[in-house]
Amino acid sequence: MKFIEDGWSIKRLTRRIVLTRAYQLSTAADEQALVADPMNRYSWRHSPRRLSAEELRDATLAAANQIDRSRQERSPAHDLRVIELRNNGPEAQRLSDIVSKSRKRSVYLPLLRTLVPSSLEVFDFADQGTVTGSRDTTTVPTQALYQLNDVFVRRSSLALAQSLTSESGLNDQERVNQIYLLSLGRTPSTGETERALAYLTEFETLAAQELADTFAAANAEKPAEVAVATSPEPAKATPELGTLGQAQSTAAVANPDDIEQSTAAIPEEVVQPRNAREAAWASFIQAIYGSGEFQYLR
Amino acid sequence: MSHVDTFDYKPQLQANDGKPGPGGGKLVASKFQFAQHGQTGTWVSELYPHVAKQVDKLCFIRGLHTDTPAHPQAVIQLHTGARIASLTRPSMGAWTLYGLGTENQDLPGYITVNPSPNFGGAVNYGSAFLPAHFQGTRINDSGFLPNVKASTVSTLQRKQLDLIQTMNRDLLAAPGAPDQLEGLIQSYELAFQMQGQVPELLDISKEPQHVLDAYGVKPGPEGSFARQCVMARRLSEAGVRFVEIRQPGWDHHNNLNKGLIGNAAATDQPTAALLADLEQRGLLDETLVLFGSEFGRLPTAQGPDGRDHNITGYPMWLAGAGVKPGSRTGLRTSLGLTPSRDACTRWTCMPHCWPCWVSTTNP
Numbered sequence: 322m323k324f325i326e327d328g329w330s331i332k333r334l335t336r337r338i339v340l341t342r343a344y345q346l347s348t349a350a351d352e353q354a355l356v357a358d359p360m361n362r363y364s365w366r367h368s369p370r371r372l373s374a375e376e377l378r379d380a381t382l383a384a385a386n387q388i389d390r391s392r393q394e395r396s397p398a399h400d401l402r403v404i405e406l407r408n409n410g411p412e413a414q415r416l417s418d419i420v421s422k423s424r425k426r427s428v429y430l431p432l433l434r435t436l437v438p439s440s441l442e443v444f445d446f447a448d449q450g451t452v453t454g455s456r457d458t459t460t461v462p463t464q465a466l467y468q469l470n471d472v473f474v475r476r477s478s479l480a481l482a483q484s485l486t487s488e489s490g491l492n493d494q495e496r497v498n499q500i501y502l503l504s505l506g507r508t509p510s511t512g513e514t515e516r517a518l519a520y521l522t523e524f525e526t527l528a529a530q531e532l533a534d535t536f537a538a539a540n541a542e543k544p545a546e547v548a549v550a551t552s553p554e555p556a557k558a559t560p561e562l563g564t565l566g567q568a569q570s571t572a573a574v575a576n577p578d579d580i581e582q583s584t585a586a587i588p589e590e591v592v593q594p595r596n597a598r599e600a601a602w603a604s605f606i607q608a609i610y611g612s613g614e615f616q617y618l619r
Numbered sequence: 620m621s622h623v624d625t626f627d628y629k630p631q632l633q634a635n636d637g638k639p640g641p642g643g644g645k646l647v648a649s650k651f652q653f654a655q656h657g658q659t660g661t662w663v664s665e666l667y668p669h670v671a672k673q674v675d676k677l678c679f680i681r682g683l684h685t686d687t688p689a690h691p692q693a694v695i696q697l698h699t700g701a702r703i704a705s706l707t708r709p710s711m712g713a714w715t716l717y718g719l720g721t722e723n724q725d726l727p728g729y730i731t732v733n734p735s736p737n738f739g740g741a742v743n744y745g746s747a748f749l750p751a752h753f754q755g756t757r758i759n760d761s762g763f764l765p766n767v768k769a770s771t772v773s774t775l776q777r778k779q780l781d782l783i784q785t786m787n788r789d790l791l792a793a794p795g796a797p798d799q800l801e802g803l804i805q806s807y808e809l810a811f812q813m814q815g816q817v818p819e820l821l822d823i824s825k826e827p828q829h830v831l832d833a834y835g836v837k838p839g840p841e842g843s844f845a846r847q848c849v850m851a852r853r854l855s856e857a858g859v860r861f862v863e864i865r866q867p868g869w870d871h872h873n874n875l876n877k878g879l880i881g882n883a884a885a886t887d888q889p890t891a892a893l894l895a896d897l898e899q900r901g902l903l904d905e906t907l908v909l910f911g912s913e914f915g916r917l918p919t920a921q922g923p924d925g926r927d928h929n930i931t932g933y934p935m936w937l938a939g940a941g942v943k944p945g946s947r948t949g950l951r952t953s954l955g956l957t958p959s960r961d962a963c964t965r966w967t968c969m970p971h972c973w974p975c976w977v978s979t980t981n982p
Contacts, residue, residue: 350795369797410736434740439765445751448741457751460802463727463766465810469780470770520782524775531772592770604771604779611807612786617797 343367348618370618371458374444375427378473381610382424384504385477386484393429401433421473421590443467468611475592475603478610482594482602493518496602504609506619520608521601528604529597539593620869621916621926622933623955624879626679628653628662631953632918641956644919647926650876659945666883669891676894676903678942681934681949685914688928690870691738693913698743712861713746713753723858725812726820727756730854731863732847744863755863760843762821762850769814780811820857823849833896835888848889852896855906869912873925894938903939911935918954932956 327333338344343364354365361368372380382388397419401412413436420430420438430438432449443463447453468474481503485496497517501509509517594600609615623629629649636648651664657675670677685693692704699708709717712729721728731744734757744755758764769776784804791800819825823836823846836845847864854862866886871878890910897903915933916926932952938944 348795348797350793352794355795366795369795371797371799413736437741448745458799459750459752460799460806461752462806462809462813463756465803465807466766466813469776469807469810469814470766470768475770516782516785520778524778527778528775531775600771600775604775605782608779608782608786611783613790613797613800613803614786616803617800 367618371444371460371616372618373456374441374446377444377616378427378440380504380615381474381477382426384610384615385481385606386503387424387477387480388426389424390426393425396429396431398431398433440471440473465611468607472590472592474607474610476590478607479592479594479599479603481606482599486599486602493521500606500609504606505614517605521605524601524604525597528600532597532600535593536596539595620882620912621871621875621879623916623918623926624649624651624875625664625666625883626936627681627915627934627952627955628664629918629953629955632955635954640917640919641954642917642919644917644921646918646954647920651879657945661945661947666879667887669887670894673891673894673938675945676898676938677936678938678944679934679936679947679949681947682932682952683911683935683949684931684933686930688914688930690913693930694735694738695742697911697913698739699745699747704739704742707742707745707747709747709749709753710742710744710755712744712755712863713749715861716753717749719860721858721860725809725816726854726857726859728859729753729755729861730859731755731757732850733758733760733843733865734863735865735867755861758821758850760847762818762823762846764817764821767814767817777811780807783807816857820853821850823853826853830896833888834892841885844885845889845892848893852893852902855897856900856902871916871925872927873922875916875925897939905940907940907942908938909935910937915955918956929956 323337324330324334327337344367346365346367348367348369350366358365371377379388397416416431416433416436417439421440423430427438427441430441432438434449437446437448443461444467445457445459447456481500485491485499488496491499494514497514498508501507501513594603623632632646633648635646638646640646649664651666653662653664654671655661656663656671659675661674661677661679663671663674685696686702687693687696687704695701695704698710700711701708712731716728729744734740734744734755741754741757744757746752746754756764784807787800787804787807790796791804823831826836826849831849834845834849836842836849844864844866847866851862851864866882868878868882894903894908897906897908911934915929917929919926921927932955934949
């Protein structure tokens with residue numbers, strides 16, 4: 322009835338739902354309630370679910386203190402003319418480069434047909450070419466591979482590691498506390514703190530042995546580098562989108578059938594900690610992002 | 620692919636070179652010599668000498684037709700069976716995986732190599748309304764799969780993974796934990812194993828030199844299809860249920876003859892080697908090979924050296940997996956052009972669930 326009174330507004334309906342007490346409950350469970358209503362029919366808690374692709378990306382950025390909450394002025398694809406967009410062409414590569422480096426909320430990422438941002442793709446993002454009534458929630462190894470290896474996750478982890486380790490007013494226990502608060506919204510238990518500190522010490526020792534050559538090489542190349550080390554960027558790969566317009570003008574005149582269609586390997590950005598200590602902290606933060614507790618609604 | 624220049628010999632077309640075609644235009648005979656091969660005496664053109672030696676293994680489906688003479692719609696129909704391309708349906712590979720399940724839990728069940736970036740793009744290996752894990756995993760023709768290369772040394776990553784798993788088990792032990800957590804823990808172990816297995820599987824340099832020579836593997840774009848054939852065999856052997864590989868560039872509105880020579884050279888030897896290799900390993904009887912494209916080309920000329928799209932009366936061939944070797948099915952056409960729709964077999968997505976591979980040669 323309220324829905325009808327509100328003029329069938331889905332937006333108002335959503336607002337009504339998210340403002341209810343039931344919706345705002347956490348997923349915390351107590352044994353008694355679990356026995357009485359294991360399926361949560363009476364909404365005594367928020368049913369656990371994995372975060373959606375966009376939520377997960379935003380949560381990672383927010384937990385790494387990297388998120389830019391400001392509005393996107395306009396889509397990076399704004400200047401593209403109507404063309405059949407190839408997902409391996411120069412426009413696509415520039416767009417995915419912009420998307421990969423973007424720190425805006427996921428809702429502002431450009432969605433072009435067949436071009437799904439890689440940070441959303443593996444977590445059951447709805448394909449923009451089709452109508453999706455309800456998204457799947459799969460649990461597949463490609464998601465784990467993403468959490469272990471993807472440049473976005475590693476860059477975010479390293480950014481937080483660098484900012485925390487360079488802050489001199491903190492001791493390690495306080496740093497662990499900060500990480501837990503930022504990413505899991507709670508402080509660690511005593512056991513968790515001890516485990517974290519032991520992990521950091523062991524990892525640092527191991528990394529110093531295993532990665533000695535890498536650190537030496539990285540520091541020799543860029544001794545004064547402060548930010549995350551990146552490989553040389555392709556020329557003009559900035560969000561100033563004049564380049565997109567230029568690139569497509571050559572592509573647009575060519576017959577699409579004549580264009581080379583093999584997928585070119587895209588050079589990957591290098592995300593490399595500068596020393597064993599940074600490596601240990603980045604690895605710890607990345608482990609938190611990869612944990613079920615981070616990926617599921619709390 | 621121009622069927623009248625490759626696998627569909629048309630004596631009447633050869634005899635009527637230059638005469639008016641049935642739908643207007645001027646008939647143009649194939650510039651390539653056809654000859655009979657094998658015990659079945661199947662006609663194959665000189666463009667495919669290696670495949671010709673294996674012709675007794677093949678089962679030709681003739682007189683196929685598709686509904687739209689435009690690449691995007693036809694390619695989507697080829698892959699999903701959807702007559703109306705905008706009604707997204709699951710792809711052939713997704714259905715196969717859905718029906719048969721996967722044979723190797725450590726690998727994706729459906730891999731598409733070098734898929735076309737346009738003509739429907741991901742729709743051609745999508746899962747549509749089937750669950751997302753039935754969709755194809757896309758790799759390029761040098762075997763690149765995102766994030767499968769470990770980002771750090773194995774000892775450090777294992778240590779990190781152990782921490783993740785400890786945290787996950789803690790959470791699992793807590794009351795009311797998410798149901799999928801057990802799956803999450805398993806998926807991390809699988810991912811860690813994939814990092815070891817998949818790059819090795821896709822690294823065709825592991826093959827003995829005589830095998831690489833048989834396929835005609837070489838670097839660069841000319842060797843793309845040969846590399847894909849070797850990858851396809853390795854993936855199928857390892858238990859990947861459905862593999863698709865692709866050679867682009869068959870849209871010969873012009874440059875028909877030179878273009879065909881180049882493309883046939885790129886696909887002939889690898890395709891024949893794939894069939895021989897599968898047979899020699901005892902895999903051919905349980906592997907279905909499908910070779911085809913979204914439509915054929917007209918028997919009439921387009922410009923001085925071209926043929927336009929032909930959506931009626933083109934063939935594909937199958938091999939292995941219990942199909943009758945050396946057989947032909949579907950109606951014969953006199954000019955490689957079927958005038959009546961009733962006479963053709965519309966290409967619909969294979970309803971049967973065989974372990975299979977598809978080798979499509981899109982435009």
